[in-house]
Amino acid sequence: MKYYTENRSELLKFIPDNTKTLLDIGCSSGLFGKQLKEKKEIEVWGVEPVKDVAKKASKNLDKVLCEFFEEKNDYPLNYFDVITFNDSLEHFPDPIPPLHLAKKLLNKNGIIVASIPNFRYIENIQHILVDMDFKYKEAGILDKTHLRFFTLKSIKRLFNENGFNIVSIEGINPHWWSGKKIFLLQLFFKRYMEDMKYLQYVVTAKPR
Numbered sequence: 001m002k003y004y005t006e007n008r009s010e011l012l013k014f015i016p017d018n019t020k021t022l023l024d025i026g027c028s029s030g031l032f033g034k035q036l037k038e039k040k041e042i043e044v045w046g047v048e049p050v051k052d053v054a055k056k057a058s059k060n061l062d063k064v065l066c067e068f069f070e071e072k073n074d075y076p077l078n079y080f081d082v083i084t085f086n087d088s089l090e091h092f093p094d095p096i097p098p099l100h101l102a103k104k105l106l107n108k109n110g111i112i113v114a115s116i117p118n119f120r121y122i123e124n125i126q127h128i129l130v131d132m133d134f135k136y137k138e139a140g141i142l143d144k145t146h147l148r149f150f151t152l153k154s155i156k157r158l159f160n161e162n163g164f165n166i167v168s169i170e171g172i173n174p175h176w177w178s179g180k181k182i183f184l185l186q187l188f189f190k191r192y193m194e195d196m197k198y199l200q201y202v203v204t205a206k207p208r
Contacts, residue, residue: 021107022043026048027047075104084112085102086114086115112206115201117146125196152201155201172199
C-alpha cells in the first residue's frame with residue numbers, strides 16, 4: 001500500500017531538537033525514523049504489525065517490534081522522549097488504550113506527536129454531500145483499514161479527556177478550491193469551514 005512507502009517528511013518539524021529516544025507506532029518501512037537518524041543522534045524504535053514491512057523497517061531503525069501496540073507486550077517504561085502516531089491511531093479499534101500505554105512509556109518530559117486524518121477535509125465532505133456516498137478506498141480519509149474517524153473537535157476531546165495537555169495542534173497538507181463558488185461558501189460559512197482545509201491535524205500533547 002502507498003502509506004508503507006511514505007516518508008512523512010512534513011512531520012519532522014514537530015519532533016523537538018533535543019529528542020534522543022523515539023518510538024514510532026505504525027512505523028511502516030521506517031522511512032520517517034530513517035530521516036531523523038540522518039539528521040541527528042537519535043535512537044528510533046518502531047512498532048509495525050505487518051511482517052514484510054517490519055522487516056524493511058528493521059534496516060532503517062534501531063529496533064523494530066513486529067506486533068500490535070498492546071499492553072501485553074514488553075516495552076521499556078519511562079524511556080522515550082517522543083512517541084509518534086503518524087496516521088496510525090485511526091487504525092486502532094479504540095484509540096484510548098494505545099494512548100494510555102504510550103503515557104507509561106514516555107519519560108517525565110516526554111510528548112506524543114500524532115498526525116490524525118481530518119474527516120471534515122473538504123474533498124471528503126464533497127464526497128458525502130455531493131456524491132451522496134461513503135465509499136472506502138485504498139488510502140486517504142476513507143481508507144478501508146480505518147476503524148475510527150476524527151474531527152478537530154474530537155481530536156482535542158480525545159486527548160483532553162484521557163489525561164493529556166495539548167501543547168499544540170496544527171493542520172497540515174492543506175488543499176483548497178478556487179473560484180466563485182468556494183469564495184461565496186467561505187463568505188457566508190467561513191466559521192464552519194475553517195477546519196476543512198487540512199487533510200490531517202498534528203497534535204502534540206504531554207501527559208498530565
